[in-house]
Each structure stands twice: as structure tokens, then as C-alpha cells.
Amino acid sequence: MTKKITSIFMWLTIAVLSALAQPITNTVHKHKIKTVLCHKLGWPLSYPIIGLNGNDQIELSFDDLDGETKDFYYNIIHCDKNWEPSQLMETEYLNGINEVPILDYVYSFNTSIDYVHYNIVLPNNDIELLVSGNYIIQVYEDNDTNNLVLTQRFMVNEQKVNVIPSVKYTMNSDLRKAKQEIDLTIKHSDFNFSNPLEEVNVSLFQNGRTDNAITKLKPQFIKHNELVYNYNRETMFEGGNEFRWLDIRSLRFQSSKIKDISFHDPYYHVELFPDMSVAGRSYYFNNDFNGRYVIEVQEKDEHEREADYVYVHFSIPSQPLAGGDVHILGGLTNWKLDEASKMKYNFDFKQYEASLLLKQGFYNYQIAFKPNNLDQASVSMFEGSHSKAENDYLVIVYYRGMGDYYDRLIGVSQVNSVTSRQ
Structure with a gap:
């Protein structure tokens, strides 16, 4: 009965969040929480993206500078392409108990400031992820979802299409020295689209930034088994400089x-x-x-x-x-x-x-x-801003077909502005 009540409460929480229609961001809600890292297990500099039904796992870690262990729990929320809670019920996107205590922690040793280091690895024996898309790990205290500690984004990918991005010098002579343009082609010989203009959404990210992300891109040309994105100003980023x-x-x-x-x-x-x-x-x-x-x-x-x-x-x-x-x-x-x-x-x-x-x-x-x-x-x-600057770009491809009620993540690709220069 308790599990059923918890499940109903979680569904009501997601329904309320959906009604508010606010994207869930990477946010720390407690000032003593520091060094929040989320990446593929074993790859500290990687994006937090894993394959559906694959062997990779997501690792989330953080420190609590209060220095004493606390009753931290976490749950998982499935989101749409805009990072708002999706319409899926909990049982549709995961198997397991979506209310897990964080038991993997260690105390700091021989430091001037005492802290407790916490660690979460997903999927695990408690949680199995069933569908692709955007996900949120929500950490909260004392088994109270209103007492949030942090929220952190990660993604699960199906890789149904082949995404081929490239970084090029823009044709605009005024911007050529300072901007980088991203072109891409999506090849989908094994995946059919009925109406790509409505069903497919592409997002572009530079390094780890979200403030300058380019989202909701539609294909410019639709060919046989190919979607072509060959824009100009719409897919330009400030080249910036080395960090x-x-x-x-x-x-x-x-x-x-x-x-x-x-x-x-x-x-x-x-x-x-x-x-x-x-x-x-x-x-x-x-x-x-x-x-x-x-x-x-x-x-x-x-x-x-x-x-x-x-x-x-x-x-x-x-x-x-x-x-x-x-x-x-x-x-x-x-x-x-x-x-x-x-x-x-x-x-x-x-x-x-x-x-x-x-x-x-x-x-x-x-x-x-x-x-x-x-x-x-x-x-x-x-x-300064230089078109020759070295940057990483992440391409995300979402799909929602006719009759679907959640956004699938069907393609991911990374490209480097130096190694792929055209």
C-alpha cells in the first residue's frame, strides 16, 4: 500500500510539474552541496549520455560540506525535449523502486574542511531505464521530495540514425573570422519518418554550455533517407578562444x-x-x-x-x-x-x-x-572570438512520431571544430 501511495504521489508531482511547464535545470538547492559531477562512468570529461539497454552507466557525485551523513534519496524523472516532465507514467520509463536511499558515501580524510562524498551509479539493481530521452536525477533529503538537494540532467540514447556533423567557416565574410558554423546530415536508412518537419527536432550545444544552445532545428532539405541541415546564421556559434x-x-x-x-x-x-x-x-x-x-x-x-x-x-x-x-x-x-x-x-x-x-x-x-x-x-x-578556435559540439536528435506521447532520443554525435574543419 505504501509503495502504491508513493507511486501515486510521484505521478501527481510530475503532473503538477508538467502543468507548470518549467524546464528542469542542473540546479543545486543547498549551499553546502559542492562539486556536482555527472558523466559516463569511467569518463570524467564525457557528457552524461548512455545508450539504451547498453553496458554504460551514468555516475553522479557530489560533496556535502556539512560533514555529517544525511538521509539523502534520489528518484528519476523522464522529460520531453524541453526538459519539462513528460507524460509517461513512472512504470512506463523505469523498472524498480523510484525512491532510493544514497548509501554509497565516504568521509573526507585529512582535509581542513570535513565533507561527505556521495556517489550514484545508474542504471543499477534498484532502477532499470526502459525508454530513451531526457532524464532528471532528483536528490532530496529525509525522503521528502519538497526538500530538494539538487537536480541533474542526463540522457539515454537509442542511436537509430547516423548523425554526421561538420564545422565550417561561414560564407558570411563579415563573420568569417569570428564565427563557427555547424552543418549536419542525418542518414536514416533503417528508420522511417512520416513527416520529418514535425517529428524531428535537433539541438546543438557548444562545449558544456546551455545559454547559447541552438534548439528546435528543422531539416532544410529532405532527401531519400537523408535530412540535411545546411543553414547559415541559424547554426552559427561564437568561436571564442581557448579556455x-x-x-x-x-x-x-x-x-x-x-x-x-x-x-x-x-x-x-x-x-x-x-x-x-x-x-x-x-x-x-x-x-x-x-x-x-x-x-x-x-x-x-x-x-x-x-x-x-x-x-x-x-x-x-x-x-x-x-x-x-x-x-x-x-x-x-x-x-x-x-x-x-x-x-x-x-x-x-x-x-x-x-x-x-x-x-x-x-x-x-x-x-x-x-x-x-x-x-x-x-x-x-x-x-576575443576566432573561427579557428577549438571547440566541442554536441548534436542531439529527438523524435516524436504520430501518436507518440514522449520524445525519443534517436541520435547523438560529437564533433570537434579542429579535427572536422571544412
Whole structure:
């Protein structure tokens, strides 16, 4: 009876969320929750995408800086292509008990700040995923779904079609030096569409960003067993530049970007040399993680529980900018353009500043400007923008046929702007 009541409650929760029609985003709801990572198990720099009925698993991990174990639970919500809860009932998208306590955790060891590291791997003995599409892992406390801890997106793919993307220089001469254009062809010899203009939706993502994502693309040309997307302005991205780097894997030895390391109980503080604007400079290739990060400690072995938390102080000289805000952009700020990533202007030192509490590791980031009237940021003001820049692009293909009531994920492809250049 209890399980039935829980299932009904979950269905009512999803129904309410659907009525509100708000996309569910990667969000941390508790300020003591840090370093939320979600990726394919064994591939820390990968996108959180696995195949349906395959052997791959999704790994979600996070730290709780309260330092004491808590009764954390998680459940899974299936979503449509817009990341709003789908119309599927729980029994239609998973087998198992969709209310699972998180029992995989370890305490930090020999760190200045105590924390508990939690880990979830999906699918598992408790949950089997039955359909493709967008999913949310919802972590909550004390078995109360209203007491949310975090929400995290991941995807399950059927790979029914062959997605062939390419990155090219735009034909627009005014934008050729700064923009990257994505063209793609979807080959579907083993998958039939009745009306591709209505049934197929394509989304494009640059690195890990969502603010500049291009969504709901329709095919420009429909050929025999092929859908062709050969747009111009509709599929252009700012090329940007290579990401800046931050190495805090050691607190004993200072990397070239670190000005000073000090300890003020209970935190280490790392002051960086000021970042300088590179807009207007020539482009130089540099290997990077395209905005991602890895947790690592040079002098220790168990990085997940032995890495310390450090306050890192960023700055970049600039005149005060009107009409928008300056943000630190990358995985270290969860790719969010919010208060946590916003830099504040220091009129005494004539620079933008921000302090972030980060776990030891190697990080990538960029400095971006977000106009007040837009949800999308631009890196060109501080980083410049080059069509030659190295970026990763992710192509997602959704399908909803006539009579279907959920969006299937039928194709995924990644392409690199350097290795696929046309």
C-alpha cells in the first residue's frame, strides 16, 4: 500500500510539474552541496549520455560540506525535449523502486574542511531505464521530495540514425573570422519518418554550455533517407578562444598563475595573478578541457575524499561595464550565469573580482559578458572570438512520431571544430 501511495504521489508531482511547464535545470538547492559531477562512468570529461539497454552507466557525485551523513534519496524523472516532465507514467520509463536511499558515501580524510562524498551509479539493481530521452536525477533529503538537494540532467540514447556533423567557416565574410558554423546530415536508412518537419527536432550545444544552445532545428532539405541541415546564421556559434586554466592540484607548490597561497582557518586561500583580456590578440592553439575540470591532488591517492576545498580569488582589470554583468563561465560555476558566477567591480583596483570555493583539481574557465536583456553571454569582450578556435559540439536528435506521447532520443554525435574543419 505504501509503495502504491508513493507511486501515486510521484505521478501527481510530475503532473503538477508538467502543468507548470518549467524546464528542469542542473540546479543545486543547498549551499553546502559542492562539486556536482555527472558523466559516463569511467569518463570524467564525457557528457552524461548512455545508450539504451547498453553496458554504460551514468555516475553522479557530489560533496556535502556539512560533514555529517544525511538521509539523502534520489528518484528519476523522464522529460520531453524541453526538459519539462513528460507524460509517461513512472512504470512506463523505469523498472524498480523510484525512491532510493544514497548509501554509497565516504568521509573526507585529512582535509581542513570535513565533507561527505556521495556517489550514484545508474542504471543499477534498484532502477532499470526502459525508454530513451531526457532524464532528471532528483536528490532530496529525509525522503521528502519538497526538500530538494539538487537536480541533474542526463540522457539515454537509442542511436537509430547516423548523425554526421561538420564545422565550417561561414560564407558570411563579415563573420568569417569570428564565427563557427555547424552543418549536419542525418542518414536514416533503417528508420522511417512520416513527416520529418514535425517529428524531428535537433539541438546543438557548444562545449558544456546551455545559454547559447541552438534548439528546435528543422531539416532544410529532405532527401531519400537523408535530412540535411545546411543553414547559415541559424547554426552559427561564437568561436571564442581557448579556455584559461587553473591548477590547484597542489597547495605546496604554486603554479605560474598563482600569486599567493595562504591559510586562514578553516580555508586555504589561493590568490591568482590578474587575468588579462586577450581580445584583439592573435589566436594561438592550446590544449584544454573546453571548460570542464577534473578533481585531483598531486600528493595524495584518493582524490575524491582527500582533495581539500580552497577559496580561489579571481580578478580581471577593466573599466566598469554598463548594461550587463561579467561572469566566470565553465564547469566550475556549473555553466550558470547567476549570482554565484558573477564578478563584482572593485573601483579601488579598477577590476572585476570573484571568489569561488573549489575542490582541488585542474579547471578551465572563460570570462564572459551577459547583457541585461539577454539570457546568453558572449566571451568576445575578454577572450576575443576566432573561427579557428577549438571547440566541442554536441548534436542531439529527438523524435516524436504520430501518436507518440514522449520524445525519443534517436541520435547523438560529437564533433570537434579542429579535427572536422571544412
